[in-house]
Amino acid sequence: MKTKCPKCSGLGSVVVDYKECEACGGTGYEDDAFDVGNHFKGVNSKAKAKFDLGSDQDIPCEACNGKGQVEVYDDCPHCKGTGQINVCRDCGKLIDEKYDVCTDCEEKRKVEKMKHDEYVARENQVRKVYVLDSLCQMSDMDKDKLYRGKITRIERYGAFVSLNKNVWGLMRGDVSQYHVGDEIIVFITAIKSREGKIDLAPAYVDKYKLIRLTKSIPRTLIGDLEKKMGKLVRIDGEVQQIQQTSGPTIFTINDESGVTWVAAFDKAGERSYPEIDLGDAVQVIGEVNEHGGKTQIESSSMIKLSPEQTDKLHALIDNALDKRAEPPHVDFLVKSDVLNRLKPKMREAAHKIRRAILDGRTILLRHHNDADGICAGVAMEKALIPLIEEINPSNDAQYYYFKRSPSKAPFYELEDVVKDLSFALEDQERHGQKLPLIVLLDNGSTEEDIVALMQAKIYDIEVVVIDHHSPGELLTIEEENGEIVGATVAVDEYVDTHVNPYLVGGDSQLTAGALASEVAHIINPSVKDLIVHLPAVAALGDHAECGEVYQYLELAAEKGFTREHLAQIAECVDFEAYFLRFMNGRGIMDTILGVDNLDKHDKMINALYKEYLKRVDTQLKAALPNIQKTQFENGIYFNIIDVEKYAHKFTFPAPGKTCGFVHDRLIKELGEDKPIVTLGHGPDFGVFRATDAVNEEYGFNVNDVVSALAERIPSAGIDGGGHECAGSIKYIEGLGEEVLSQVVLEIKSMSKN
Incomplete structure (x- = not known):
């Protein structure tokens, strides 16, 4: 210058x-x-x-x-x-003409600029504000940090600020602008003693983020909690269930080693930690104790883990539970090529069911309400409940985490899925339960199941199907040495695991009861002796005939069950199921099937079987004289009866069963090797029964007949299906005569292969 x-x-x-x-x-x-x-x-x-x-x-x-x-x-x-x-602009010192300021002032300018930049950066930066958890003490405090607290008392000389239940301090000076209950960000001006006396001052920050300051406690696995009784522990896990009681809030937490319960209490009946949701990964600190015979943690703090910690924990839990869910390797109850080819799918189904139990999901079991379906459901029930009670050691665990419900139709009806979804969503909202795993037994494979399955999939509910009904056309086929070892069908788009003998070249003679019993044995091998006779009951109830059936009969005989007694059991199951309707009849069915209450089994069978025979005899006396019998020119014996007019209504046996009994009586008259078709019909429905001979010689298949008629008379609203030789058809009542006429023409036109 x-x-x-x-x-x-x-x-x-x-x-x-x-x-x-x-x-x-x-x-x-x-x-x-x-x-x-x-x-x-x-x-x-x-x-x-x-x-x-x-x-x-x-x-x-x-x-x-x-x-x-x-x-x-x-x-x-x-x-x-x-x-x-x-001269220098700043200090006036003589300097060279090519400079504006001297070197000393230039250095001062740099320092001042750095200080200014630091000030601007400090003003613009997002400051860290710490929130103390309930376990932090004065020894955890740091004068260089900002803290969030709450004003708990105001006096003329200042305001008392609590940082948690253990740490509080006095904010001196004019506090007229504050009120009790206000949250405030403060910093420490003086720590006067380690017993808890500190002075605070308000920190005026615009941009900040809250950081939870937790007491440093090493993690304890849930599986080791019993060793820590009465001690303060920290667990990291996933929230499986949240249940609000009239007192505390109960959180069900699982990690890679097990499941426990955390009790949190603020006010009676008031939700604790409302920011914690189902499925969150959390860190819990509290004291281990025992409540109601099970280990429980009295929570001191519960916080969500960071996204990085959550991902790490979920991966850890997922890998550990996958290993625990892996079913043991056991042999099948019988020797079977079909079962061997189905083994990967059966083990996959067992793994998904075991994993759902470990995940704390309810197993929602649906099965057809006949002897085959009930045997399948009971076998699975006996395998699953011990595992559920082992994972969740409470008296009512089996009722929270397992539901078995029969279905009237041999497929998953809309009525069924609506009930299941309604209860599942209600349980999720009211009790904080996860959405269930749906297991369909003796139904779920056909196109009729698709609409219901689609609804379940809208909510991302996992579905396992174990069935022996024909799934229709095989979309893709995998073969080895000329044998089908794998296939996909239409329903597979909506099912996570599908076990069906048709997918590996088998047929319906290997019943759902047998398949479910084998999967139950894989899931829990300890139930083998309890359920080993159920496949034989299911086979006799479904009139199945194959090599596996004879082996199952031999296994049942080794346990003391004769074929005649097994047949009586199957018939009593069907008889009792009619009156139970939509109830599962857990205790009664256990007695009838001989899996529990064994001292009452024989008495129950004797009582029910006598009544069963009486009612069947009464129904046949009304029905047999009114059968219209014909032998077509192609050699097929066709029998038709109006079960609406010539059978007792609203009693056992129902129309479908009545048709079956009529068909069995006609087989005795004509011979098992004859091609016989029996149709029992009402105003808007029909029930088919056919011998294996008509299927083998003429290619008779109920599903094909229903499809052909639906295409031929689209205005009749035809629907139905089932097994090849046993199934049903529905139609509009006004076109009933035309539909029945077309049924007759369809069977008349069949020719020998």
Whole structure:
């Protein structure tokens, strides 16, 4: 910066020497004031006036002002004669002309800029504000951190701020703008003692993020909690269920080692930790104790884990539970090529069911309400309940986590899925339960199941199907050595695991009861002796005939069940199921099937079987005289009866069963090797029964007949299906006669293969 030179005052020159004044000769006075003889000659009036001299005073020299000397000037060395110099803008120090500030001031400027930048950055940064968990003590405090607290009391000298139940401090000064209950961000100005006396001051921050400051406690696996009774522990796990009681909130938590319960209490009947949702990964700190015979944690704190911690924990739990869910390797109850080819799918089904139990999901079991379906359901029930109670050691675990319900139709009806979804969603909302795993037994394979399955899949509910009904056309086929070892069908799009003998080249003679019993044995091998006779009951109830059936009969005989007794059991199951309708009849069916209450089994069978025979006899007396019997030119024996008119209504046996009994009586008359078809019909339905001979010789298949008629009479609204030789058809009542006429024409037109 250019400024006036201080050395020469901007003149550009300075005095460098002095010389005698030439005007006065060094005397300092004017020459004309004296004569030659040094006598006063007279005074110059002008000089006298200038210097204000008296008449008798000498006159100073105007050139040197009476000094007798004059200055000798030269260029100012400081500004080199320019009269200006370049100085530092900040301190005024002389600097080179090419600079604006000196090096010292430049360094100061850099420091000041850094301080300014730090200040701006500090003002703009998101500050960390810590929230103490309930276990933190004064020893966990740090003067360099900001904390969130709550004002609990206000006095004239300041406000008391609680950071948690253990740490509080006094915020001094004017607190008139605050109220009790206000949350405030503070910093520590003084820690006066480690017993809890601290001074606080408000921290004014605009941008901040809350960080939970937790007591550093090593993690304990849930499986090890019993060893920590009465001690403070920390567990990390996933929330399986949230249940609000009239007192505490009960959280069901699982990790890779097991399941436990956490009791949290704020106020009676009030939800604790409302920010915690089902499926969240959480960290719980609390004391281990026992409640109602099970290990429980009294929660001191519960927080959600960070996204990174959540992903890590979920992966850890998922891998551990997958290993625990892996079913043991056991042999099948009988030797069977079909079962061997189905083994991967059966083990997959067993794995999914075991995994659902470990996940804390309810197993929702649906099965057809006949002997085959009930045997399948009971076998699975006996295998699953012990595992459920082992994982969830409470008296009512089997009722929370297992439901078995019969289905009237041999497929998953809309009525069934609506009930199942309604209860599942209600349990999720009211009791915090996860959505269930649906297991369909003796139904779920046909196109009729698809609409119901689609609804379940809308809610991402996992579905396992174990069935022996024909699934229709095989969409893809995998073969080895000329045998089908795998296939996909239409329903597979909506099913997670599908076990069906048709998918590996088998047929319906291997019943759902047998398949479910084998899967139950894989899931829990300890139930083998309890359920080993159920496949034989299922086979006799479904009139199945194959190599596996004979082996199952032999196994049942080894347990003391004769074929005749097994047949009676199957018939009693069907009889009792009619009256149970939509109830599962757990205790009654256990007695009838001989899996529980064995001391009452024989008495129950004797009582029911007598009544069963009586009612069947009454129904046949009404029905047999009214059968219309015909043998077509193609050799097929066709029998038809109106079960609506010529059978008792609203009693056992129902129309489908009545048709079956009529068909069995006709087989006895004509012979088992004859091609016989029996149709029992009402105003808007029909029930088919056929012998294996008509299927083998003529290719008769109920599903094909229903499909052909539906295409031929689209206005009749035809629907139905089932097994090849046993099934049903539905239609509009007004077109009933036309449908029945077409049924007759369809069977008449069949020819031998």
